[in-house]
Amino acid sequence: MTGMDAISEAVLRKVRAEAEGIVADAKAKVDEAVGKARKQHDDRLAAERSRLVEEAKVEASRILAQSAISSRRELLTAKAAIVEEVFSAATAALAGGAVGELRPLIEEGIATLGLDKVRVIVSARDVAAVKAMVASDRQLGDRIAEVKEAAIDGGAIVEDPAGSVRVDNSYGTRLAMVRPAMLVEIGSTLLKS
Numbered sequence: 001m002t003g004m005d006a007i008s009e010a011v012l013r014k015v016r017a018e019a020e021g022i023v024a025d026a027k028a029k030v031d032e033a034v035g036k037a038r039k040q041h042d043d044r045l046a047a048e049r050s051r052l053v054e055e056a057k058v059e060a061s062r063i064l065a066q067s068a069i070s071s072r073r074e075l076l077t078a079k080a081a082i083v084e085e086v087f088s089a090a091t092a093a094l095a096g097g098a099v100g101e102l103r104p105l106i107e108e109g110i111a112t113l114g115l116d117k118v119r120v121i122v123s124a125r126d127v128a129a130v131k132a133m134v135a136s137d138r139q140l141g142d143r144i145a146e147v148k149e150a151a152i153d154g155g156a157i158v159e160d161p162a163g164s165v166r167v168d169n170s171y172g173t174r175l176a177m178v179r180p181a182m183l184v185e186i187g188s189t190l191l192k193s
Contacts, residue, residue: 087175091153094153102155106158106169109156118159118161122157123153130147154170
């Protein structure tokens with residue numbers, strides 16, 4: 001081998017070594033870039049997965065809230081129907097009551113007004129019976145100047161003869177007075193069950 005061949009061989013080795021170093025550096029840079037790209041891809045997937053999970057949680061919460069509202073609305077509708085049924089039954093039961101049950105209402109009205117003479121107003125079905133009660137009871141007859149008919153479901157309205165002051169003991173008015181308290185009581189009973 002000649003001197004020139006030895007020099008060529010040495011240059012060639014040096015060039016190969018440098019080329020291998022460059023290739024190794026390039027490979028290391030490529031591996032690093034691929035690693036970074038994989039990490040960025042994984043980070044994006046994780047972020048997208050987290051976003052989708054959060055959206056699913058929000059949607060589930062919205063559906064639960066709507067379901068709760070719908071259930072509450074149905075419960076309140078059923079409760080209102082039951083309350084209305086109870087008051088309708090009470091009104092029907094009171095409307096079919098006996099005339100003797102009117103006496104305490106009339107006496108209460110007379111005592112409240114504190115007048116010597118009053119007018120009593122009752123439903124059409126009770127007029128004859130109340131007139132008979134007044135005719136048979138002298139103490140009541142002395143205080144009641146007149147028995148009139150009105151479009152009420154039952155009970156009695158007692159007023160002064162001029163009609164300017166009255167005590168309304170009609171069943172409709174009495175039910176209306178107790179209705180708020182009864183609604184609370186019925187509602188609490190319904191919610192317990």
